[in-house]
């Protein structure tokens with residue numbers, strides 16, 4: 001049954017992203033993005049409010065959407081399927097069920113987030129609410145879940161649309177993050193040296209008063225000459 005459903009979805013193109021590594025531009029046009037009229041592939045954008053979002057998350061979202069109005073900040077769309085980023089990152093025919101794990105949970109249970117990017121200032125801000133499936137010690141968010149969000153937010157500040165990997169990530173966890181709470185992850189690219197991109201990051205409460213974590217990271221642009229990358 002499952003196999004026949006998968007086969008049908010594949011026939012319809014629903015388990016495939018765009019061919020040829022094409023990437024859609026960042027857009028604020030809505031929760032779904034039609035990529036190719038010939039294939040009728042529609043990607044759902046998860047970086048928009050859903051009923052699981054707390055009042056805090058909704059309010060911050062509205063504040064950042066306001067900042068987007070003059071074009072200085074852009075909301076970054078976010079999908080479950082990695083193929084829209086770069087087809088070389090994943091051999092989809094071999095891994096049709098592969099999903100970006102931070103978008104694999106049902107609404108509210110895992111990673112609820114939206115990112116905003118300021119290209120001039122080289123900053124990315126992530127508004128993040130961790131759900132119950134991300135629990136570490138009782139009532140608190142697992143540090144690995146926080147590390148994931150720091151990594152991805154910092155990676156976005158380092159480079160949007162380029163093939164980069166995390167080479168190094170250092171985190172100081174200062175305070176435990178309560179489950180379900182909203183935190184603001186601020187990341188900034190502060191140095192670029194050849195293929196190396198250096199980013200600093202902090203994680204704070206909504207009012208900015210509590211510092212939950214600080215991090216620095218190094219991202220490296222993949223070298224097209226090297227076959228393993």
Ligand SMILES: CCCCCCCCCCCCCCCC(=O)SCCNC(=O)CCNC(=O)[C@H](O)C(C)(C)COP(=O)(O)OP(=O)(O)OC[C@H]1O[C@@H](n2cnc3c(N)ncnc32)[C@H](O)[C@@H]1OP(=O)(O)O
Nearest residue numbers: 100101151152155156164165166167168194196218220223
């Ligand atoms: C969940 C996903 C959702 C995605 C949703 C949307 C995402 C969109 C945003 C994407 C943001 C990314 C977020 C996730 C990214 C991963 O999760 S990536 C997975 C984890 N990372 C890896 O697997 C990387 C594994 N490592 C490697 O592939 C290779 O070691 C590297 C990093 C590519 C470097 O290898 P290389 O190309 O051979 O280059 P190499 O000459 O060794 O190093 C280049 C330079 O970097 C320096 N360097 C390399 N490593 C280090 C290090 N650890 N410390 C210090 N310096 C270093 C070298 O010394 C060298 O410096 P220079 O001599 O040029 O001054």
